[in-house]
Amino acid sequence: MFRLSIVGNVDINDISSSSVVHVGDNINTALKTKVFAVQREVPFYYGNEGSFKAYPFYQRPFPIPQPPEPFTMCVDNLGSFIRVQNIRILGVSSSAVLQIGSNRITSAEAHIKNTRQFVTDKPGPKEKTTYVQLGEEE
Numbered sequence: 001m002f003r004l005s006i007v008g009n010v011d012i013n014d015i016s017s018s019s020v021v022h023v024g025d026n027i028n029t030a031l032k033t034k035v036f037a038v039q040r041e042v043p044f045y046y047g048n049e050g051s052f053k054a055y056p057f058y059q060r061p062f063p064i065p066q067p068p069e070p071f072t073m074c075v076d077n078l079g080s081f082i083r084v085q086n087i088r089i090l091g092v093s094s095s096a097v098l099q100i101g102s103n104r105i106t107s108a109e110a111h112i113k114n115t116r117q118f119v120t121d122k123p124g125p126k127e128k129t130t131y132v133q134l135g136e137e138e
Contacts (some may be wrong), residue, residue, distance in 0.1 A: 005082045005101040012098075014091040017110075021092065024101045031095040032107040034058055041118045055113060062109045 002025050017020060018033040036050045052058040084100055095108040117128050 002102055003080050003082050005084070007087075007100055009086045010088045010089075011087070011090065014089075014093070016053045017094045019092040019094070019096045019098075022101065022103075023099075025101045025108065026099065026101065028105045029097055029103060029107070031097060033095040033110045033112070034095070034112075036086075037112070037114045039114070039116045041120065048121075057113060058075070058111050086098040093114045 005023050005025075007023055010021070012021060017035070018031050020029060020031065022029070034052055036052065036055075038049065045135075082100060087098075087100075089098065094112065095110040097106060097108065099106075
C-alpha cells in the first residue's frame with residue numbers, strides 16, 4: 001500500500017558515506033560502504049596503500065540473518081498518510097538510511113577496517129596490563 005508522506009521539519013547535521021535520506025515511497029534501497037582507515041603516529045604514506053584486494057575481508061559475502069522460525073505478521077495501515085512533525089538527527093553515516101515512507105527492499109553493507117600503527121610503546125606505566133576480569137575471585 002502506498003501512502004502520502006507529510007513531513008513538517010527535518011533537521012540533519014551530517015549525511016555521509018553511502019547514506020540516504022528519502023522522503024516518499026521507494027521500491028529498493030541498496031547501500032554499500034568500503035572503508036580502509038590508517039592511523040599512524042608518524043604520518044608517512046607510501047602511495048600504494050589501501051587496496052581492497054589485499055584484504056579478503058572486503059571480498060567476503062555479507063551474512064544475511066534468517067529468522068529462527070517461521071512467523072506470520074499482520075499490518076494495519078490505518079489511513080493513507082504518514083505524518084511526521086519534527087525529526088532532528090546529528091548524523092547518518094556508513095550505509096545508513098533515513099526513510100519516511102514505504103519501501104519494499106532495504107539492504108545495507110559496511111566493511112570498515114581500522115589500522116593503527118605506532119612507533120613508540122603504548123602510553124602508560126611499564127609492566128602493567130589493563131584488563132577486565134570476569135567472574136569472581138577464588
